[in-house]
Amino acid sequence: MKSWKNIVFSAMLLALYCLLSTQGALAAEAGKSVAILPFKLNAPSDKQYLQEGLRDMLGSRMTAEAGASIVPKAKVDGALQKEGGRLIAQNMSSFAKTVGADYLVFGSITALGGGMSIDANVYTAGGSGDQAVQTFYGSATSNDQTMRSIDALSWDIIEKLFNKQRPASLAPIQSAQVKSDVPTFTTAHPDKTFMSSGGGYAISGGRNFVKTRNFDMGIRGLDLGDIDGDGKLEVILASKSEVQVFRREGTRLNLIGSVKMAVRYQIHNVSAADINGNGMAEIYISANDPKMPGSRAVEWDGEKFVDLFREARFYIRPMELPGIGLALLGQGSRMQPVTEGIYRLSTASGKPKVQERLPIPNKVNLFNFVYADIEGDGSREIVALDESFKLVVYKGGALVWKSEERFCGTKRFLGGTPDMMPGTSPLRNDEVDGIGELYAETYVPSRILISDVDHDGVDDIILNRNPDTLSTVVPRMIQYQSGTMVGLRWNGLGLEELWRTRKIDGYVVDYQVKSLVSKLDSATADELFIGVVLNSGTFDSLLGDQSTVVIYPFAFEQPAKQQ
Secondary structure (H helix, E strand, O other): OOOHHHHHHHHHHHHHHHHHHHHHHHHOOOOOEEEEOOOEEEOOHHHOHHHHHHHHHHHHHHHHHHOOEEOOHHHHHHHHHHOOOOOOHHHHHHHHHHHOOOEEEEEEEEEEOOEEEEEEEEEEOOOOHHHHEEEEEEEEOOHHHHHHHHHHHHHHHHHHHHOOOOOHHHOOOOOOOOOOOOOOEEOOOHHHHHHHHOOOOEEOOOOOOEEOOOEOOOOOEEEEEOOOOOOOOEEEEEOOOEEEEEEEEOOEEEEEEEEEOOOOOEEEEEEEEOOOOOOOOEEEEEEEOOOOEOEEEEEEOOOOEEEEEEEEOOEEEEEEEOOOEEEEEEEOOOOOOOOOOEEEEEOOOOOOEEEEEOOOOOOOOOOOEEEEOOOOOOOOEEEEEOOOOEEEEEEOOEEEEEEEEEEOOOOOEEOOOOOOOOOOOHHHOHHHHOOOOOOOOEEOOOOOEEEOOOOOOOOEEEEEEOOOOOOOOOHHHOOOOEEEEEEEEEOOOOEEEEEEEOOEEOEEEEEEEHHHOOOOOOOOOOEEEEEEEOOOOOOOOOOOOOEEEEEEEOOEEOOOOOO
16 A cells, blocks of 8 residues: 555646646647656665656656657557567667657666665667767655655756756755754664673764665675875776776766776676875776686776786785785685685785785685774784674684674675586586585675774674575575665674664675775765665666665764763
C-alpha cells in the first residue's frame, strides 16, 4: 500500500501534468521531438511512483516551455522492448530514428536514505563522439525537495537544448547543508559502549550525506590521494579494467586522467601512496588473470600517467609498517592463485623485488589485515578477516578473538578457472586438479581502516558490516543489497561497536577517510568516501552496472557526562 506521502506526491504530479499538458498543446509547434525512456530506479519498491512521475514531468515541462513534441510512451516502450530492453551506444542512432526523435532522454533515479538523486543523459540524434550525449544531474535531500529538484533538472535540459532561459524565480540556488531528523550516524547502546570503554567521543548526529553523479561502471576499488602535488585530494575509482582519477568540486567529480589495463588483467584493488617521497601520490593497481598477478604502478607527470612498473608478478598494496613506515607490500602466486607469505618489496630497480617476509600468520593474506594498537599500549596487534569474512585479532602470533558477524564481503577475487580450461567450473575444482586448490578463488575484502577517532591514543577499527544473511557458500553469487559502516573498539575481551551509519542501499565495495591520507587543517572538515554499486546483481539495468560515491561528514563530539 502506498504511504500518504506517495499518494500526495503522485496527485501533485498528475495535477501539474494536466496543467502543463494543456499549456503545451497551445505552445507545441513544429518543435524538436523528444523521446523520454524509462529511468532505471535504484530504490525500494515504494519509490516506484518516482519513475513515471519523473517521465511525465520532464515531458510536460519540455512541451510547455520549449514547444517540444514528446514521443508517446507506448511507442518508446515498444521500441525499447524490441531492442532487448537496453539502450547502448551502438543502438542510440537507430533507436532515435525508429521512434522519430531528435533527442533521447534516459538515466537513473537513486534513493539513498531520505534523499534522492537523478542522473539524466540526453542523446542528440546525428551527434558524434562524446558530444552526442550530454549529462545532467539533480538531487534532493528530502521528499519535500523532490518536486523542485525535478523542475530544476527540467530547466537545465531546456536551457541547454532549446536555448531558453528559465524564469528568475526558478534560478538555481546554492545547496546548503540540510539537517535531517534522522541522524546520519547512530550509536547502538551508547551507555554500555562508553561505560565499558572508559568514555570517549560519539559520532555527530543530525547530519546528512551527499553523493556524486552516477557512473556507468561497476566500482571495484576507491581511494583518495594528492596525485598532482597541489595539496588537494583527488578521487580514484577503479572498474574491472580501468582506473579513473577525478578532481573534486563539491559533489562533482571531473575526470583528469585514466589508466587502462591490458585485456587479460582484472583489477581487484587500487591504492594511492607517496612511497617515493616526491610529494605526489603514486597509484598502485593490483590486478590478475586466472593464472598470475599482473600489477602496475603509475605516476602523474603533469599531463598524463606514466608507468613506474607494469605486469609485476605480485599482488601489491602500500601500507604503514610498524617501525618502518610506508612501504609497498606484495604477495605471489605459483601453483595456487595466492601463495603463503607477504613480503616488503623494493622498486629501486624499476620492477618490484622481494626484500623480507613479514612475520605474520600464514593464513593472513595481503588485503585482509592491518596493524592496529587496539589496547593503547604502544604495541600493534594484527586485525584481519578470515576466509568467511569474520573479523579476527592476532596477538603475539596467536588468535585471541573472532567475531560472530561478517564484515567487508565483496565479489572481488583472485584466481578462478582459466580461459584455457573451457567447460570447467570454480564450483567443481575437485574435478580439475583433484584437491580443489589450483583454481581456488581467494576473495579480496573491503578495506579495514584504522583511525583514533576519539583521540584517546587507542586505535579504532572502521569497516563495512554486511547483512546478517550473508552466506559464504558461493561468495561471488551473493547479491549484496546493502551495507553499514561501523566503528569498533577493543574492550579488553573483543571488538565492540561504537557507532554505525544508517543502512546504505547498494553493494558497498570500498571506502576511505580523508584524514587518513592527508593532514587536515582546522578549517577543513573530515569526510568518509564510500564507493557503492547501485544495481549489483540485477538484470534489468538500462545501462549496465551503475555506481556512485557517497560522502559522509566524518565528525565526532564528546558525549555528555552521566550524572
